[in-house]
Structure formats: C-alpha cells, structure tokens
Amino acid sequence: TSETQTQPKSTDTPKTEPADAKSREIRTLQILSRPQASAPDEYERANLIAGAMKELGINAEIKAMPYEQQSDIVWYKRDEWDMTGWQMAARPERLDPDEFVYNLFHSSTAKDGYNFIGYNNPEYDKIAEQQRITVDREERKNLIFKAQELIASDVAYLFNVHPKLKYVYNHQVFDENSIVEMAGMGIRNIWTYLNAAPTGQQKNMILNSNDSVQALNPFYISGAFDSWVTELIWDRLMRIDKDGLPKPWAAESVTWKTDTQIEIKLRANMKWHDGKPVTSEDVKFSYEAPLTGEVPMYKPFVEIIDKIDIKDPLTLEFTLKRPWAAFETASLSKLNLVPKHIWGPIIEDLKNKPENAESYQEKTPIGSGPFKYENWKFKEEVVLSANTEHFSPPKIEKWIMREIPNTEASLGMIENGEINFLAVFPGDGQLLQQKVEASPNLTMVTTTDLGFQFFAMNHRRPPFNDVAFRRALAAAVDRDMMAQVVYKGFAEPGDSVISPALSIWKNPSLPYPTGGVEEAKKILQEAGYEWDAAGKLLYPAGKKEELGK
Amino acid sequence: MLEAGSDQHSTPWNSSEKGANALGNRSKFIWSRLAQMVLTLWIIATILFFIFRLMPGNPLVAYIDPTFTKEQQDILMAQFGLDKPLWMQYLIYLANLVQGELGDSFKFRAPVMEVIWGVLPNTLYLMLFSFVIAYLVGILGGVLLAWKRKTKFETIGIIATLFTRSAPQMWVGMIVLVIFSFHLNWFPSGGASATGVVYASEWEKLTSLSFLKHLFLPSLTAAIYLMGLPLLLMRSNMLDVMGESYVEVARMRGLSERRIMLKYAARNAALPVVTAMAVGIGYALGGNVVIEMVFSWPGLGRLLVNAVSASDYALAQGAFILSAAVMVIMNFVADILYSFLDPRVTFGKGR
C-alpha cells in the first residue's frame, strides 16, 4: 500500500481542451540544483518541487550542476534560467535585516546585484530604502514587517525552510552553563568560545570544520571557516551580542552624535599580540585601508564613511555620507581592527603590485583579539591559544579547529572524544540526536538558522512573471513535508527572509500562500489558466510564451 | 624505444670490443627520451589550459561578492590575468610554467606552488607507505601463490586477491574506518596528525607514533587495493619464469627449493614488478583522491578535487600538471630502471 507522491491525479483535469491549447503550452521548466552528492537536501527539495509542479500539470526538469556553474548562470546569465535552488547563509552581520531586505529585492540590484531574480516593485523599493535610514528601532521594525508582507504576497521567493543548526558538545569537558546560545547562530559563536569553562583535564576546545581554511587574513574572508578564525584573532569595534544586536567591544562606547556622526571611544590598555598598544591610528587605518582599493572585499562596508577624525589616542569620530541604519551591524561589527605598524607598509607596497591585500598571508597573523594565532596546518587544523591579556580572556587554553570533510568521521570523532565540539554537521539530525542520546557525554543544541533555503524563480521570464503563477506554486509546495522528509524535522518551514529565530524582526503573520495543490489549482483557474486534455497546464487565453533572448 | 631482450637479431657475441661510439648513442637516447617527456608535458599543459578555460562557470564567481562594483571585479580579473586575450594568457601561462611558476590559486589567494607544497608531503608519505606495504605483501604473496600452483591455497589466494582488487576503495575505506576506528577505537578516524601537535621537523613527524597511527588506516586501505597488481603480476611472471629452463636447471643442480625460488624465479620475475611499481607511483601521486576523502587526508588528491569543483583552475591545473609530470618522470624512470635491471634489454633504432 504505497503511493507515489508525485502522481498526477488525472481525475482533476478537465476533459475539454481549449482550441488554442497548442500555442498556450508552457515549456518544460528547468530547475537548477547542485548535485545530490554535494547538496543532497537541495536536490531532494528540487525533486519535491518538481513533483508538485507535475501535479499542477507543469513539466519540470532538474539540472544538477556544481555550485560554480550554477552561480555563473544565475549571476551572469540573468535571463537564461527558470528556477534555481539557492540559500542565504547565516552570518553575524545578517542579524540586521538590512542586507536581506535591501540587497535581495531592491530593483537597483536587479541588473548586476543580489536581486538576481529580477524582482521589481516600486512600492517595495520605497520601503527598503526607508528602512535603511530609519534609525528608530520600532519605526524600522514596522517597515521591515511591511517589506516581508510584500515579499510574501508577491511570492518573490519560493521559500522552503530555515534549517535547524545542529551542534553537539561534550559536557564532560565543558560546563553546560558556560555554553552560550546566540539567536539564529546557535552555540557555535565567539561568546561560547570565550565563556566555555573546562571542567577537567581537557582545557582545549576541539571543533570540526568540513572544508578548508583558505586564508587567515583580516582583509579577506573566502570560506566560511576563515571567518570562524579571523573573528577570534582580530577584534572589532563592536560585536553582535547573543541577542543579535551589536554591542561595543573594542570600543568602550559608541555614541551616535547625529544620524551621520558617531563617536567611538576605545578601551584602554588593549594590545596587539606582538605587544604594541592599540590606538586610534590603527582603527582609522583599518577603516581607511579598504578605500585604497587594495582591500576590495571590505570596500562596500566603508564607502558610506565620509571621514574619520582622531580626537585622541583612544577617541575617534566617524562621519557618514548619509544615515545608515545597519552601520553598527554591517560595518562597525564587521571590519577587523588591524595593526597599522604591520599592514601599513604592506598596503603601501601592494599599491605598486598587481596583487592586493587579499593574497597576502602573514606568517604569524597579529591581531588584538581574545585568541592568538599559534599554528595552521594546511588542510588539517588551525590552532589558536587564549590571549590571557585580553580584556575578555577565554577560559579555554586552546581553540583547535580540525578539518574533517568526512561527515561520518566527524560523527565518530565527537563520539570517541577526538573532538569535543561538533561545530558543523551537514548530516542527518535524527541520527545525530540518537547518537547523542545514547552517549553519556554529549549534549545537542539546535537553533533555527538565521539563513534560509529557497528556490529562486526568474521573474523576468514567463510564467514566473505572473504573480498568480508564483502564488499557485507557493501554495502547491508542501514546506512542512520538506522539513519533515528532507531535514528529518530539523528545519522550520519558511515564509520570509527573516528567520523565526529573530523574533524582533520577523513578521509572524505573513500572507504567504498555502493550501496545497487544490488551492494552487484554484488560484490558477481564477487567473485564467487552463489545462489541456492530457492535464497539461496552459497559459491564460491570449497569453503566449515569449522569451526575451 | 626499449624492448625486452627477445630480439634474436642482436647477437653481439664477438670477441673484440669496439664500443667506441656507445656513449654517444646512449646519451642520444636519453636526450631524446627527455625531449619527448618535455613534449608530452607541454601537450598535457596545453590541453589542460584550454579545458579549464573553456569550462563553464566564471572561475571568480565564488569570490566576487555581488556587492562588488564592476571596477572591483575588473581589478580582480586583472589580478588573475583573466582580462587578457586567451592566446596571451596561454603564452604567459607557458612562460610561467617553464619557470616553475604555476600562478595564484583563486581560492586560496596564494601561489599554487605554495598551496601544493603544503599538502604534497602528506600525499608522498601516504603513497610511499602504502606502496611499501602493498609491494612487500604483493611480491611475497605472488611468489607464494606461484609456488603453490594448482593447490587450494592458490585458488583461495587468487580469489582473495581478486576481491581486494575489485572492491571499491571508498567502500573498503568506510568499512575499515567503522571497524578499526569507530568500533575498536584503535586508530584515529581522520587527518594526518594528532590534534594540536606541532612537529619540529618532517623527520620528527614521520617518526612520531601519532603520525604513523594516522597514516595506518589510509595506507592499509590503499595497500589492500594496490597489492593486487604486484601480487598477480609477480605470480604470473613467476609462472613464466618457472617454466624457463634455467630454473629447471637450477633444480638439476641440486639447489634448494628456497634458493631457486628466491634467487632464480623471484629475482627474475620481479623485474617487471619493479617497473610496474615505478609507474604505479606515478599513478598514485595523482592522488588517491577517494582515500584522501574518506580518511580526511590532507593530500594532493583532495586538493585537486576541491579545486576542480571550485573552478579554481589555477590550482587544479597546477596539481594536475604536477601529477602528470610525476607520471611522465616515473614512466621514464621505469624504462631506465628496467633496462638497468635487465641486461638483455637493448635500445636504439632496431632496424
């Protein structure tokens, strides 16, 4: 007694066929996805979506390709694709909704920016612009809510899920109360690293990564794992606190004099790992270096800055070109403070070379952060040691990140104690849970991800240029099923770019279509879509498929 | 070309020795062989260059943040020399190659050579260790099987060997991992060294117990597969050699079986195995990709796979060319080795 979930119900399809059926046919739509081997969840979700489309009478074909090929098409051949699997990863600065709300959907980024789907809604544009310069928290929240509503009712994205992050640590090694959970990020965060209290002999935190650290460079972050390390070696003026809001860090205080003027007071007695003091000069340098063109990656985050004035060795004043609500999150909490005495000459030197700061690798990276660089064995491990002189010294002695691409192995290692913090686990959460429950040493913590998984539809191309069509599709796709089947329950169905984990920004009641295939068919019918005798969906009368080449 | 000694035409059995221009001829041979190696590498390099350039997907796509301005992207393109016309890129590439310069990795933002050197020793250790195990076991096993021809022992031995040679490596690796690491907890389940250990020198690393422990499972898995070739080769060569009359004669001379087995049959049968090993090392350096994946071994193979899937073609190209170079060189070494070991081999233009 089994049934295929992708079987079309032939009884639903009308028997009569419109006369112009041939010209109203919908082509076979292509769904891009990474291959099953590298992104099984994306591939399986594509399968489910294709199944739902089939039930609606739409032919879909999944094309698996590596991420690089996929993004090449999505980014640079913006009108050549139909649908593609995509995701937004969790990053601390994304705790502020600005990037998601503005960059992803504002029409100005449709040409070559992040709005690769080609979403274009003037009403939305206004809201997105407005929230950027609205510094008042409550007022801005309303705008963000409104933006989410528009995205939902327009079905800008085919939302799938917010996966749950799964972390495991060894509670024989670390005091459970010393582990800090951060909204949308989970327990794998700097606060845990700083706070974790070893209870026994093992004073080191050993965690896993499943890909390589590519560079340890305060001016260049490529892989996700690079940033895990750099944020520990290099301090920032502010850091995103566990509640998701930035708080002063290297800065003792951050005072907004006006909408465009911020006064920063540095903590006293901060030292670089080489013993030299941290000064306003270093801070100014850190924020101005990207403007030289030698640090392209960080340029977008400092361009808003008009000027930086040094008041005294511990005080600076930033002047912005215009107000920017996300400045604390996206800039003050993002840029690493680098020692001018080390990087100053390097940047000068690079100006005469084709390379830029991104390809410069210090032998021993020097920052001022709570951890000091100790050793990096390429493709094996990165070892940091506690900076006991830091104003917020870690309790652990060493922070060690082991590269373990093999998921099975990482599971085996957390079980047998080779690692004591499972920091990344792309595998099956249910299994992980079983293992943890069976083990006397392990504790598992799950958190809904700040990031989210979705399928992008190309609004430039029919049939996706029709809101009704998108709404129908959204209704037909069973997001609960996805969460249950693909993620084995370790995901929350998504309906917004803002994660439910961020209760401050998330609009809890969104008009995102639901109701399954039945509802979807109704939406389509209402919009004039019809079906041919074989059950294939046809465009509304008069509409013909035209693809602008 | 070298050819084994069956050549009945070269019956150089005169009494007078006139090897006057022998040396000239010999070095001519070696030079032409070297030239041919260079040609081979050049062709491989060229093929690679074009394969990677024609590959779909902008190599920089993963590194260009969408918030980058056009200008910033151009800077990056220029930095990697991608703004120049293809032929110019090709020439620059060749010129660099000649100087041993493989360019910069897109992903690691570091010279390819540097990135490769970071993992090469590990691959070498893994390879050498597994080869030592495989060829020791293989050669001895082959000798044994040949000696026990037409017995149960041989049948079982062959079947067992064929099993090891037929089993997918990742599969064996997984099973080995589960048994020896997860269940028995005898060996670590991945990586090349113990957590947080810093070795003063490569030598210290090589001789440290922890490194050897890490090395063991992947080497074992590789060896299980590799062993089949020397074993079967040794066995069939042994059978060939044992049919030769000098082995029969050795027996007539009343030499002990063991002596015959080792000094006559095995010594002679091992010649092709030795060359096979040289060639095999060439193959293996291309990276035991699968094993490096399963055992999280920080080696060249994994680097290459990652580079390919990340379209980091500067790196992929470098890793590939390096493996190709090693293969070409090992092929050459195999030839030379063979002719060194077998006095019957002649070289030069036959006729």
Next chain:
Amino acid sequence: MEQRPVQVAYRKAGFLAVLGKNLAGVYRFLKNDPFSMTGAVIYLFFILIALFAPLLAPYDPHEMIKHNGKLAFNQPPSAEHWLGTTNMGRDIFSQLVYGAKPAMMVGLTAAFFVVVVGTLVGLFAGYYKGRVDGVLMRVTDIAFGIPFEPFVIVLVAFLGPSVWNIVLAMGLLLWRDTARVIRSQVLTVRERSFVEAAKISGASDLRILFVQVAPNILPLSFLYGSLAMGWAILTEAAVSFLGFGDPAMMSWGFMLNDAYASQALSREAYWWIIPPGIFIMLTVMAGFYIGRGSEEILYPRLKNQ
C-alpha cells in the same frame, strides 16, 4: 567432390568471420575453465538483471515510498522492502536492481572503446613500426602522462555529470594500456613466419594486419576488455562517490555515495552499504575471472604444468 567444408570456410572469410570464430572459441574455452565460466555467469546474471530490472524491482528506484501517508524512510529490511529503504524512503533493493543497467552499460561501452581504440592503435603501431609507430606511441606516451582519476574528474566537471562522460574519459585514456600491450604482442606476431608467408603471397599490409595478425592478438584484446569493464565500473563508483556522478542514473556507485552521505554507516544500515559494494565487486571480479581464464589461452604452456 565434397563441397560442405569448402563452402562454409569460404563464406566465412574475413575479419568478422574470424571474430565469429573467436566467439565460438570463447564459448568452447569457457566450458573448460571454471574461472572464466564463473566470470561469464556473473556477467550474464547482471546483464539479465539489467534487462529485466523493471520486472524484478518492486518499486521505481527514485520513488519516495509512503505507507499510510507517511514516508517510509530509513527502514530496515522487511518483507516489503528486502533491503530496507533509504533516508528518503526509496527502496534499496529496487535501486540495486536498477543499478545493474548503468553498470553494464558503462562497463561494456568503456570496454568496447578501450578495446577498439587500444587494439587499433596497437595493431598499427606494432605492425607498421617506423614513423607510424613513433607517432602512435608518442600519443600513447602522452596518454600515459595523464593521471587518470584527476582526468576523469576534470572532464566530468567540464562536460557535466553524466555516466557517458565518464565513459568518454575512459575511452580517451584507458586504451593506452591496451595499445602498449597489443603493440608489443604485434611486434612478436609480425615476426612470425606466417606473417611473412602472407606477405610473400602478396597480401596487402591491411589484409595481413586484419586477417593474419589481428586474430592472434584478439584474446589479448579480449582480456583487456574484461579488465576495462572492471575499471569502468570502479571508476564510475569513485566518481559518483566524489560527487561528480550522474544523479539521474541509479548506479551502484551513486547508491554508495548516497548511503555514505546519509550516514548509513553510523546508522549501521549495512543492508544499504554492503549490497552495492558487493555488486560492484562481483562485476569487477567477473572481469578478472575471465581475464585469468584468458591468461591460460595466452600462455598455453601453463596449462600442462
């Protein structure tokens, strides 16, 4: 005058006839050799499975099976699902059955390419010697300079994940071994006097090559073909495992990767991991078995020892 044998022999002249005769010879040979017989039986077994997969498999290998509306995933073996289900609720037994087809397809086509290209190159190089040999062997040397696994990976990444691209990669490279071996064999065969006899009887080079020489090296090609079949299947499995496989094709290698990626190992779901491994092993081994049999054709003197 007796006509019968004459007629038969006459009509059968030519390369194809020789091939046909060889096939008959293959059968005769198999009958006498338990090893090759085993190999051939295994092949036959898998070919039959491949042909009748839709009849043998209770489910579509891609189908996510629901029981009472709930997805039946990660199930251990049962009467319903002989080998249980995958983490996505697919029937493992059905996947295994369907996996025979790509294995056979990949194996046979790769073997075909390897044999045909390798044999032709070897034949021409060995027979013509001189410049032809020089050029062909240089090409072979180049092929030998290319590391195989990386090459497959690059090519598949370049052309897209498809088994045919894996086959193509093998076809482009693996003929090199066959070519070298065939060439050296041809070098000795061409010195045998019957080849000279053919030349003296005025036969053209091509005729000598295909009528006289080729049949004598065919067992060797055959041997390499059976080995190549094994290589192909192993390669496909490895490539799938590395994530460059063809997701639309339910191959055993893909199954292994699927199991691996879904932590079947940690779940101790051996019914998911062991069978595809065994099947791969069996097919590869079948090639070796046949190969070992051919060893006895090739070295007849072993037979009596």
Next chain:
Amino acid sequence: MSLLEVNDLKIYYKTSRGISKAVDGVSFAVDQGRSLGLVGESGCGKSTLVKGIIRVLAGNGVIAGGSVNFEGNDLTKMPESHIRQVRWKDLSLIPQAAMDSLNPVYPVIDSFLEILMLKGKLSRADATQRAQELFTMVGLDTKRLRYYPHEFSGGMKQRAMIALALALSPKLVIADEPVTALDVIVQNQVLRVLKNLKKELGLTLVMITHDISVVAETCDDVAVMYAGKIIELGPVSRVLKHSMHPYTMGLANAFPNLKKTESTLISIEGSPPDLVDPPKGCRFAARCPFQIEACAQEEPSLVSVGDRHFAACHRLDEIAVLQEKAKEVDTWRKIPS
C-alpha cells in the same frame, strides 16, 4: 657393476587426455668411462627418461615403476634432500635447451660461483680460479666469465654449460641434445670438447641426440628409443652397421651422407603412436614395412642378438633378409595406415 643401471623404468605424465606413458619400461646400463648415445624421434621420451633419472620431472610427471641404480643407490627411492646432494655433484645433466639454461640476469660467472661455493664449499677466490680452469678446459676465453648469457653465442653457451656441468667433477654427465641447433662447425667444436674430456677425465657420458651421425662420431654405445621404449641397444658400430630393428634401419636410410651423394634418401612414413593410448603390440608396427600379424598382437621384448647387442623385434630370425630389403626405396613406400 655399472655406474648407472636403469631397470624397467616407467615414467608417466598426467595430462588432460589421460595418462601419457612417455617412458614405458626402459632398462639399460652405463659402465664407468663409457659413453652412451640415446637416439630417437622427437617425443619418444629421451628427455623424460634422463630427467626421470635424476628426478627433475615436470609437476605432472611421476615415476610409475622401476629403479635407477646409481653407484648402487636407488635414486627413485632416495629422499628429496638426499638426491639434491647427488645432483650435479655426482651426476650432472646438461638440459636440452642449454641455450636458456643460464640465468639471464646474472653474469655467467655467478652460476659457477654459486655451484662451487655452495655445493663445492670453495672460497670465492678458489671458486673463481676453478671457474677459469673450467672455461679454459672447454676452450672458452676466461674473460667471458663476466659476460651475461645473452652475450654468448649458442655454441659458447653450450660449452659454458658443459663446463658448469663439470664443475664438481661428477661421475656421470648426461647431455640432452648438446649440439642440436648448432651449426656444423660449432657442433664439431662442442663434440670435440666432450670427446676430449671423456678421454682426459675418464668421464662417463650419456648423450641424447636425434642425429645418428653425431652418435656415430662420439659414442661407444647407442640406445635407440621409439615411443617410450628402447628398441635396440648395443655398441655403435654394431647397431648402425648391422641394425637389427627395422626402425634403426629406416633411420640409417634417412641420413644423407656427403661421401655417398648418389644414394637416395628414404624416409619412414607415418608418425609415432599416441603415448596416451599406445597400440597393444609392437609400437613401430604401424610404420613398419615388415609388419606381420604378431606385431600388432604382442609386444616384442628386448633380446640379446650377440655381443652386448640387443633388439626388440618379432622377425629377428629372418633379419638378414630384412636388412637387404630395407635398402630398397620401394620397401618404404607408403604403407596403408
């Protein structure tokens, strides 16, 4: 007592077609200091016989009966470790393919040193010295000791093998076809070496060949083998000049003689019987022009026909007539088979 006495020796091969009776009841003796030539068609069991004597048969060969007495010890009963001591030290065998009998990957001297040091217990220096003596003895340049086997010509290899066979001064040397495949001049040289050694060292020699001219020039006695049996045995001049067996007569006819160019050669039609399933009676019967009823029925035994001369034929009593008839070509014209 003779140095070597072979009594009713039977050596069988197990083959896929059945048991092949390659040597089927052979008896002969060789006295100290004499040389015996063993002649016969290809495949009649000559090599099998001598290999059986020192028990170095192929894996599927077994000694199925009879005895081999060498200096009073039965070699067939001796334990393997024991006979290994006998081999080469007391009895050496120069095998048929002496061309390939030296390990190709070692210089020739290594083979000498191995034997001399291992079995002869000589020091390296003494062994080297001895090897040089041996080389000189067979007329080879001692410089060549350092050469590899493939750098020797066929005749040289053959001589080197003879030298090697003599290394430990054995009492008996068996040479299996030592000159086949050598051209006349080299053949002559090798035979001369053997003859001289026999004269000077008092060597006992058994030499296999299929060329009766070689036997005629070199040996004292000759044994003619046919299909696993000895059919005639005796002093060379008696056997070749007064052949008592039709097969021997036929052989003599088939040999061209440079000195008698006018005579025509006569061949023996047909081929030897299958040793897996030999005929019941005389094994030569099917090819014999003088075949009578009894030949097909009963196997003739080897009987004395005078002065140390033996033959196995049913028609020995009318032999004078047959000897005359055998000289005519028509006698040997194709007999219906």
Next chain:
Amino acid sequence: MAENPIIEVRGLSKHFEARQHLFRKSSTGAGVLKAVDDVSFRIPKGHSLGIAGESGCGKTTTAKMLLKLYEPTSGSFLFNGKDITHLKAKEELKQFRKQAQLMFQNPFEALNPRFTIFRSLLEPLIVHDIGTKEERAALIKQALEQVNLIPAENFFEKYPHQMSGGQLQRVVLARALIVDPIFLVADEPVSMLDVSVRAGVLNLMKTLTERLQLTTVYISHDLSLISYMCEQTAIMYLGKVVEIGDTMSVLQKPKHPYTQALLAAVPSPDPDEEPDEVLIKNHVPSPINMPNGCHFQDRCPYTEAICREKTPELRQAETGQIVACHMVTPFFDRKAEREEHVI
C-alpha cells in the same frame, strides 16, 4: 651460360644498425652490421642453387632480399631480366609475389595457428584473385594432393596444431606452389623436422621442383643436404660469398679454407669413419664493424699479411668454381671480370 637467368643479383648488400644495452658496456658496441656484403650470382631457369654457411653468415638475409622482404642497402636484383631492386608499384610487386615463393624453416610457425589448412591455402588465392569459389576449392584439393596429403578433404578443416611437422611442411610447400610460382626459395626447410620424415619432404621437393621446372634457392648449413638437393653451391662467410660453383666441384674439391673446414666438420653416419680434423680457430667474429681484409682472417690456418690488408676478389679455380681467397693455389693471372665470376 647461354640461357637467360631467372635470378641475377649484382653486388647485393644489406646492412643493419646494431643495438646495445643502455647501461652495460656491450661486448660489441654500436655500429653497422653487414649481414650481406656485395653478393653476386645468377641462376638459370630450372636450376637450383644451394647456399651454405655458418649461422649468422647472411643466408636468410639473402633469401629475404630475393623475396623482396628486405630492401637491399645496395646492389641490384634482376628477376627474369628485369631490375626489380626498387620495385614499388603495387601491381607489379603483386605479380612478382605470385612468381616468387618461400618455403619456411619452421612449419609450426609458418601457418597461422588460427586458420584451418583450407583457410591458409585459400589466402593466396583470394589475394591474387584466382578462380571462382569452386575452382579455388578444387585448386586447394589439387595442391594438397600434389604434396601427398591424401585424401585432401581430411585436412581441410584441420588446424596446424592438429598435424605433424612433416605434414605441415608439406602444407607449406603446397601453399607456395598453389600460385604457380617460377621461383622458390627454401630456407632450412627441413631443419625442424625429425630425421625420419626429413627425407620424405626433401624427395618431394626435389621431384616437384624438377617437374614444375622451378628455379630454386636452397639454404642450409647442412652440406650433405645441399649436395643432395642442388646443382650449384655457394658458401657464405660473414656476409660474403667465399666460394661458388658446381656442387660437385665445391663439395668434392673445395678450395677455400673455410669450405674445407665446413666439410670436415660434417659428421658422418658411418661410425667407422675417422672424423677429419677441422683446421679452424676461434669463433665467428662479430659481424659488426668488420676489419679490413679477408673476413676469415682470424680463423684461417693460412692467414698471411695480405689477408689482413686486402679483401680477396673472387677468382676462378682450376676445378671450375670461383673462390675468394688470396692463398688459393695455383694462382690464376687472369682476374676474371665480375660478370663472369658468377654462374
């Protein structure tokens, strides 16, 4: 020498390049190997020439040049009065191939092991496009009967390994004769056969070549066989013909010291005969990089200074044959023209 020769070779030479080992110092070194060096002779129609000499003296190489399997390094080769040394044209070459055939030394090797006898004999007919299907079968049958393989049909479907050496050698002969050649080269045709069957094959060849008026070259190191088979005999030594003439003269009254040695070395089947003393020293020297003068200089019992300086010319001896030796007595003052040196 009235009759037009079928075969005429003038100063035919074939040189090879020697090979060596990569590391070990070879005993020879590299160099040129003069396998055949300036050989001339003619054979009139229907006559037979025997070529004898030690192993490696160039007999086979000569034979291969006569069959155009080797391109001569220098010299010319006339067949039926036509210079075909450098014949390249496909058709003409094919025509030549039909007329010149070879009988092989090793019958076990000369037939394709994967062909039946019928198939082997069919090949030349297909190649030369002789006859229809039925005619071909008849021709094959006839050819087999001609070499006494009767009944022919019994052999049609046999494979070489199912037949004895003597039978195979007959098949090889049948294959050579099936295309109606006019010239036959036999390179050691019976050396691989058992003595008891040798005579049969030799007699068959003798009668057939006589009956078919074939011009034959017969190669062997066995002088007694040559004397049995051939009217003329040439003795080769290290690539050179040292003595050539009527078999009678050459073998009964040899002039060249090498021929004398060769004859003395032949063993006699008569046990009572005292073997002759072979007056020859050393071994055959390497054919690579030969020294000046007579090739036989190092082994000859009569060597004098001139032998080391000058290559001896071929001169006629009083017994009729032509000899290349400085020491042959009595000397003739007439230095014969090359044209007349050859028979």
